[in-house]
Amino acid sequence: MNKFAFVATAALFAGMMTPAFADCDTRKADDDKQAAAASKCYDEYLARAQNYGANKTELRAAFEACNEKAGCSQNNSLLK
Numbered sequence: 001m002n003k004f005a006f007v008a009t010a011a012l013f014a015g016m017m018t019p020a021f022a023d024c025d026t027r028k029a030d031d032d033k034q035a036a037a038a039s040k041c042y043d044e045y046l047a048r049a050q051n052y053g054a055n056k057t058e059l060r061a062a063f064e065a066c067n068e069k070a071g072c073s074q075n076n077s078l079l080k
Contacts (some may be wrong), residue, residue, distance in 0.1 A: 013027030038075050041066035045079070 025032075029039035045063040048054055060079060067075045 024067075024070070026075070034071055037070035038072040040066060041070060041072075042075070042078065053073050 024038045025035055025038040026033075026042055029036040041063055044066065045059055048059050048062075049056065063079065064073075064076045067073055
């Protein structure tokens with residue numbers, strides 16, 4: 001076999017296995033505790049943002065702090 005086939009197979013396998021360990025995708029909250037924590041952060045932000053007169057800057061800061069605590073700081077980009 002050629003070397004490229006082995007490298008491609010290893011890369012494909014690593015690419016499929018890496019997200020299984022830690023994932024902050026809120027759509028996978030049923031399977032992953034970290035994703036469930038990130039989902040709660042997003043749900044809380046949405047619920048409080050619907051209140052009349054809500055301070056959006058304060059809500060954004062609370063959302064970012066919640067994501068940091070959950071270990072999902074990449075989810076802060078959901079609000080941008």
